[in-house]
Amino acid sequence: MKKIHLEPSSTFSSLYLHFPFCETKCHYCDFYSLAASRTQEKDKDRFAQALKNEVILWLDSISSLETIFLGGGTPSMTAPSTIEWIFESLLKENKIHETTEWNMEVNPSSVDIKSLTHLGKLGVNRISMGVQSMNPVELKILGRVHDPKQVHSALESIIKSGIPEISVDVICGVPGQTLQSLEKTLKVLTKYPITHLSCYLLTLPSHHRMAKDLPNDDTQLEHLLFINDFLQNIGFEHYEISNFCRNSKKAQHNMNYWKGKSYLGLGPSAHSYDPRTQTRWKNYSSIHRYADFIEKNEFPIEWTEALTPSQVELEKWLLALRLNEGFPYAWLEKKAQKQKAEQFLRENLLEIHPDDSNRLRPTPRGYALNDLLIQSLST
Ligand code: SF4
Structure with a gap:
């Protein structure tokens, strides 16, 4: 099990x-x-x-x-x-x-x-x-x-x-x-x-x-x-x-x-995540395989994955760049990240958050070109 x-x-x-x-x-x-x-x-x-x-x-x-x-x-x-x-x-x-x-x-x-x-x-x-x-x-x-x-x-x-x-x-x-x-x-x-x-x-x-x-x-x-x-x-x-x-x-x-909080997914193919242990897991994607386990009183889990520090860092950016709350300027620790963010501000892909000048967030154009923001800012 x-x-x-x-x-x-x-x-x-x-x-x-x-x-x-x-x-x-x-x-x-x-x-x-x-x-x-x-x-x-x-x-x-x-x-x-x-x-x-x-x-x-x-x-x-x-x-x-x-x-x-x-x-x-x-x-x-x-x-x-x-x-x-x-x-x-x-x-x-x-x-x-x-x-x-x-x-x-x-x-x-x-x-x-x-x-x-x-x-x-x-x-x-x-x-x-x-x-x-x-x-x-x-x-x-x-x-x-x-x-x-x-x-x-x-x-x-x-x-x-x-x-x-x-x-x-x-x-x-x-x-x-x-x-x-x-x-x-x-x-x-x-x-x-x-x-x-x-x-x-x-x-x-x-x-x-x-x-x-x-x-x-x-x-x-x-x-x-x-x-x-x-x-x-x-x-x-x-x-x-x-x-x-x-x-x-x-x-x-x-x-x-x-927001990267915990959730429990039940049923075939459902995913779960526990941020306290940074572990993700997934149930089997087959009703019969799934039911076979449950009928033996066992968890029907196909795989579990402990996130590495670099996966956690990438997820942090993936999630923050989805939301109009954006991310704190302080996350831009490296010189290259700061330069990229400045460029995205000039190109109207990022903007200073209107309610908090210490945060940046994607513009509508930035949402549409989200992959580019993630790639550039998460490394
Ligand atoms: S097949 Fe079912 S789950 Fe998939 S998109 Fe259509 S309605 Fe939704």
Whole structure:
């Protein structure tokens, strides 16, 4: 059995649960998820039992929860009564509170008012919906199963259910996508009372059949800057490289990742991190392998990794350059780092933080050219 080196005081207040089932497999997806055509009811039951037992295996290391994230896959394909059953031990031990941010990912084609109302009563207070685009052609290119009409009706159901926070995911850099279609997607979605929008640039491995159709670097940059301007002009804060919020409603669970804090990931393929021991580990990416271990009362861990000092230093920069909080000037210890930062300030890739002149942060252009900043400043 794989051992994880945990301090006796190592407890987790951020929990991720991975639900690996989807209606179909989207063309660009590299998450561990299985299409409905490849799954049987007995696999789903075996998974649910294993996940419930994995929660129990870890129960003593789970403290009062600040955030919970149900991701996948498509967690909304699992019945709310099954989710409630999986959470039984956490609910019984009062690990979930009114202040816990409890987020669940849903797809427009797999939510209805009845299940949302049930989830809201259970404690789910944030929905993150994979919309990706409001253009039917782009949705087809991406291999999504829903259409724009289903997005409208899903958003109306979420609002009606009373779940207070709504986040939507959008994809840019889709082959053939224009600024006009991007603008339409953003306009339609931001008319709803959403509090948060994530916008990811489509990236594909070079051997992917669609890789040759991706827009070039200049077009990608143009699209990223357009999204930033559009959302900032209507009151969204660009607080992380791919994330925007209204009324300061940042995604607390993800902020936890980006601040390098601890998190416990349960379910197949889930990752965990304990900064006290600087250790990361990952569960097996197979529901059956995963369940085999849990059924023997063992942790289903595929690998663990103790970060080296240079990995810790690189992570420090990777995380700081994602956030609009930026980093303290004092981090620029070497002459070469200082020179690079001065150059980036001149090139409008970095700026002095408006609320703290001792900090630097990426500009919208700097976010778009983030790899260059990381490469230059982390060495
Ligand atoms: S819905 Fe999400 S997890 Fe499922 S296949 Fe599509 S991108 Fe992947």
